[in-house]
Amino acid sequence: MFFAVLSACLPAEVPACGPVTLVGRPFPSMEQCAAEAPRIAEDWLADRSPLTRGGLSCLPLSGLAALPVETPAPGIHVHLGQVAQFEDSPDGWIANLGFIIGRDSIAVIDAGASRQQGQALFAAIRAVSDKPISHLIVTHMHPDHAFGAEVFREAGAAIVGHERLADALQARGPTYLDNLTRLYGPGPMIGTRVVLPDSAVVGSLDIDLGGRVLTLTAAGPAHSDNDLTVLDRATGTLFAGDLVFRGLTPVVDGSLTGWIGWMDGARDGGPVVPGHGPVARDWQEAVGAQRDFLAALDRATRDALDAGLPLSQAVPAIVDALQPFGGDWASFPETAARDATAAYKELEWE
Ligand SMILES: [Zn+2]
Structure with missing residues (x-):
């Protein structure tokens, strides 16, 4: 080929x-x-x-640059991104990406931060299989997951996302693209365009790759307001998108209380592919540390509100209260202040 x-x-x-x-x-x-x-x-x-x-x-x-991938379960391939935020990464290739191969076709889960990363994922897929790529599932609006999407449209895939994904990309996509171009330069972002999904998931949707069914489930506001998970029913593997962070400080860009509530839902025992960090063997390993972090953020924010602190004083107080977590989570300093701001603005209205 x-x-x-x-x-x-x-x-x-x-x-x-x-x-x-x-x-x-x-x-x-x-x-x-x-x-x-x-x-x-x-x-x-x-x-x-x-x-x-x-x-x-x-x-x-064989001459195309291809992302390295690992195979945590049969037919499931995962590229693990750098565990860092954009500011701490040389190219923004920070998100975990994956693909699942059925009898008839392939579904891709998240497309990477740029056209170039999408192309490198495409090359990794073609190194394993030449079956048609029927679907690209975008787990949410953030550019590290969504910006390689056009590659897969050109390759023939239908792009699928949460019912709120299109609005979110229209509202934020151009700013994200400007920011990444400023951060990494125009060369690495060449050819990258914001593309909208072809179909929207309301509630849940099954996709059949030929003897292999994926169940897509739209979550309520949590990490973002358009999070979508993908369950491979054959192996019980859950692609959680950024509803699960491991090793990288969780980013609250939807609803802190919604996210904590999402983690309380009971899950089956299969492996969990987080949006960032290593694949977890099971649900407890996937969300244990994240639950502790988000609960501490929730507690510290409520303490600041109870003390009557204005936002300008609350943010440093909340970050201070979260310091014990700093050593365990990458890119903690830049993310903790953003999380404190988001949590304060959400909880002050309760
Ligand atoms: Zn995200």
């Missing part, structure tokens, strides 16, 4: 370029790729002004 790889460039005094794998059109031979690559590159660039064509080459699948 061969792919055309375009160097797409932003015109500037010093042009910024990045590799774009034209995933929608695999070729059986190098010759065929070489003959057709110029036309498919022009087609791809047609609605992507001001991107222009730099180099163009044909590469075998």
Whole structure:
């Protein structure tokens, strides 16, 4: 299998370029790729002004950069992201991503932080299987999970998300894209666009990959207001998205009380793939530490409110109360203050 790889460039005094794998059109031979690559590159660039064509080459699948993946259960492949927040990462490739292979097709769970990371996930999938990629399931709006999505649309997948995902991406997507471009530079983000889901999950939805059913469940406001989980019924493996953090300080961007309530729901015993951090063997291992952290955040915030502290004094007081957790959670300093602010604004209205 061969792919055309375009160097797409932003015109500037010093042009910024990045590799774009034209995933929608695999070729059986190098010759065929070489003959057709110029036309498919022009087609791809047609609605992507001001991107222009730099180099163009044909590469075998083995020549594409691929994410490393592990296999925690049969047919389940997981890429573990760096356990860090964006500010502490060189490229933003921080989220866990995965794919599940059924008899007939493949579902991808989360697409990465940029087109480039999505392409590297695509290459990892194709290194394992050439079955059709029928679905991309986006667990929530955050860019580390959602921004590689267009790669999978080009590869033929339907994009599925929580019923509130589209609104959230429309509201926040452009700002996220600006922020990541400022943080990492335009080159690594080249070709990255905010794309909306094709279908929305209300309540729950089953997807059949051929003898392998995935149950998608939309959660209430918790980590974000559009969290979606994916249960592989064949192995009992739960992809929890960012409803479960391990090792990286949990980010509250939906509802603290909603999130604590979500963890109280009883779960079956299969492995849990968190949005960040290592795969957990079971539910208790998955959420034990996170429950302690969020309960402490809840307690410290209520103490600050009971003491009548205004937000400006409450945030440092809450962060101070959470300090004992600092050593166990990566990127604690930058996240704890954000969490304290979010928790205060939520709980002051109770
Ligand atoms: Zn998130």
